[in-house]
Amino acid sequence: MLASHIKAFNSQPRHRPHRRQAVTGAILCALVLLLIPSTVAAQETGSVAGSVETHGERIVLAVARIPALGISTAVSTDGAFRFDEVPAGTHLVVVEIPAFGTASETITVAGGDEVDVQLEMRHGTHFDEVVVTATGDLRRASELANPVSVLSGTDLQLRLGATLGETLEGEPGVHSTSFVPGAGRPIIRGLSGARIRVMENGLDTGDASVVSADHAVTFEPAHAEQIEVLRGPATLRFGSEAIGGAVNMVDGRIPSEKPVSALRGTIDLRGGSVADERMGAIHLNGGGGEWAWHLGAVSRETDPYEIPGHAQVEEEHDDHDEDHDDHDHDEDEDHDDEDEDHDDHEDEDHDDHDHEEHEDENPFGIVPNTDLMTESGRFGFTRFFGDRGSIGISVSGFNTDYGLPPGAHAHHHHEDEHDHEDEHDHDEDHDDDDHDDDDHDDDDHDD
Known part of the structure; x- marks a missing residue:
């Protein structure tokens, strides 16, 4: 039974496709696959037609490029150029003309469309390298010229x-x-x-x-x-x-921005050797939410300037002492012999006293009254109201104590002496006038 069934199955003829029909179907499928990408590509590209205006100047060796696509074309003498099969999207068109410069414009190409672009070139021949620098932030035109x-x-x-x-x-x-x-x-x-x-x-x-x-x-x-x-x-x-x-x-004493952290700040310590300067400064910023505050304090102190000698020239003092001694000597010669010892003793005491005062006024190694002491502090806070604005207030204090070196007001003393001399001369003239009046009265009496 099984053997007869197998025999019957094998005895039935099998249906096979014709070889020529299979080859024809494969060719048709390949053509369809090749035509579909071409159609899609044709729909996703466009063309660019452009012109360059040079205001009557001759165009020589000009080149138009689309740097992002790496394509370029020559510009004719009348300024026309063209790009075909440009992929759809936004591109930068650049035209370079020797002895003129470069012009560029951004265009947007749509599939199957043609874009017209017009560029204008102005004459500006420059063959040297030009270095241009700029600030890191935007500035108004009025600020650039200031x-x-x-x-x-x-x-x-x-x-x-x-x-x-x-x-x-x-x-x-x-x-x-x-x-x-x-x-x-x-x-x-x-x-x-x-x-x-x-x-x-x-x-x-x-x-x-x-x-x-x-x-x-x-x-x-x-x-x-x-x-x-x-x-x-x-x-x-x-x-x-x-x-x-x-x-x-x-100084930012009133915060203008919300704090980025609860507390931050700086500490600055300085020193100097000329006047033993000591300075310390601290600035703190903090806050949270809609509040911000600022605190700053500075303390500075210096000693008198250190110098390798006297602040005032010694020669002037020596000349003054010599003149003073000569004057005292002339006065001593006019005194009687019995008072000579007493006067010499007074002169010696007077010279010693002047010398001590001079040492106090002209110390060695420093310039008097050049020390400095400064203390300053400030505190401010700001309340923010979202995007609507803010309000802030601050309080500050500044206290400084410094001296005036010897001779700083010397010009005022000279003016006072000049005024005193004028008054003295005026008094002498007045006395002379009175004396002339007396002579005139005597003449009248003789008559």
Whole structure:
């Protein structure tokens, strides 16, 4: 039974496809696969037709490129160029013409479309290398033409001095008054005093240093985050008091941004050998949520300047002593012999007393009254109201104690002596007039 069934199965004929039909089907499938990508590619590319305007100048050796695709084409003498089969998307078209320069424009190509681009070239031949530098932040056009310099960061820390003038005297066109070591005000382009406006966070300091050179600017440079120096026409917006220049000190005592951490700060310690300077400063910032605060304190102290000799020239003192001794000697010769010993004793005591006073006024090794002591502190806080704004308040204090070196007010003494001489001459003239009047009265009496 099983054998007969197998035999019957094998006896049935098998149906097989024709070989020629199979080959034809394979060829048709291959053609379909080749045609489909071409159709898709044709739909995803476009063309670019452009022209270059040179305002009548001849175009020679010009080349148009699309750098992102690495393709280029020559520009005809009439300024026309064309790109075909440009992939859809945004591309930068660049045209370079020797002796003119480079022009570029960004275009967007859509599948199956043609984009027209027009470029304008202006004559600007320049074959040398040009180096262009720029600041790291955006600035208005009005700020670029202003001669403004800003001292901040590491530069400010390296040039920090005991006074504002000492800190800025390294800036171009800026010097410092040197009336006393504890009072230094900036001199900008030879102008100082009421012609230079000194501001703190945009507000005038309002101290007496404007009218008196021996008064200090009421600001400690160690508090500053940056110091701005303005010169030229940019200072006109600050009024007539800034005709020579303006200095603005920014200390950030009122926080303008929300704190990034609960507490952060800096500590600065400095020392100097000339006057044994000791300075310490601490600045802290903190807060949380919608609150921010700032605390700063500075203490500075120096001793008198150390020098290798006397502060005043000894020759002037010796000449004065010789003149004084000669004068005393002439007076002694006019006295009687019985008072000679007594007068000599008084002269010796007087000379010893003058010598002791001179040593006190002209000590050796230091310049008297050049010491300095400054203490300054400030505290401020800000309350933020989301994106609607903020309100802040601060309080600060500044105390400085410094001396005036000998001779600092010498010009005032000369003026007083001059006035005294004028008064003396006037009195002598008046006495002479009275004497002439007496002679006139005598003549009348004789008559």
